[in-house]
Amino acid sequence: MDITTAVQQVPLNNYIVLSIMLFSIGVMGMLLRRNAIIAFMSIELMLNAVNLLMVAFSAFKGDSSGQVFVFFIMVVAAAEVAIGLAILAMVHRNSGSVDINHLNKLKW
Amino acid sequence: MLLYLFYILSAITVGCALLTIFSKNPVYSVLFVIATFFSIAGHFILLNAQFLAIVQVIVYAGAIMVLFLTVLMYLNLNKSVESSKPLLIKIAAMVSGGLLFLVLIASFKSGLSIAPTSVRGDAGLIKNLGNTLFTEYLFPFEATAVLFLSTMAGAITLTRKK
Structure with a gap:
């Protein structure tokens, strides 16, 4: 069995449904939890859902540009996590918790 | 299988x-x-x-x-x-997540009949990926280097004690 038929054995619709599930779980976690670190992990879940969808389309189209975009998404996610966790460490130093309900100074 | x-x-x-x-x-x-x-x-x-x-x-x-x-x-x-959120907010969060799922599924359900055209199974191999990355996407690749440099500087600046 060559690789092309092997990739085609799983229909593209399955990957789309799986990605939508992962993205919805990420959104749900974002709305459900107050811990800022878990909110960050929900963002990572959403990014991974997009990555999975992009790799699936790229593999089915036979175009490697989609996978290069996934590579860039991973790079940006790494940078975002580094900055976000630095901000969280600073917030924790100033207010003693990472509860996002304490971050309401900009609210009026 | x-x-x-x-x-x-x-x-x-x-x-x-x-x-x-x-x-x-x-x-x-x-x-x-x-x-x-x-x-x-x-x-x-x-x-x-x-x-x-x-x-x-x-x-x-x-x-x-x-x-x-x-x-x-x-x-x-x-x-x-x-501190856990009130039950009402939790239920609202679950319902809105589920609704998002339903809406996305419904939007794909009607308009999706993708026949895989010209499938090549080797798009994800390192050779093809490297060719695309270092020819077509060379400038974004270099830009990520600048992004990482500024990220490093930003993280150090943010966490430094005054």
């Missing part, structure tokens, strides 16, 4: 993602998200995206999640001290 493998991997992915957002202890959440990323790497292998599978394991499960664990240890957050 591969379809069953896909279903098993998908069950692991979705289950671990659900456990991530529902477990009380943040350390368990990080461990479950690492399991999710490993199963997504399995999906990448199933799609013959070998380079991205390796990068997923090394960068996501290896570097990013270890960074999460390090910050959890550094801030001493391994107990669940989180």
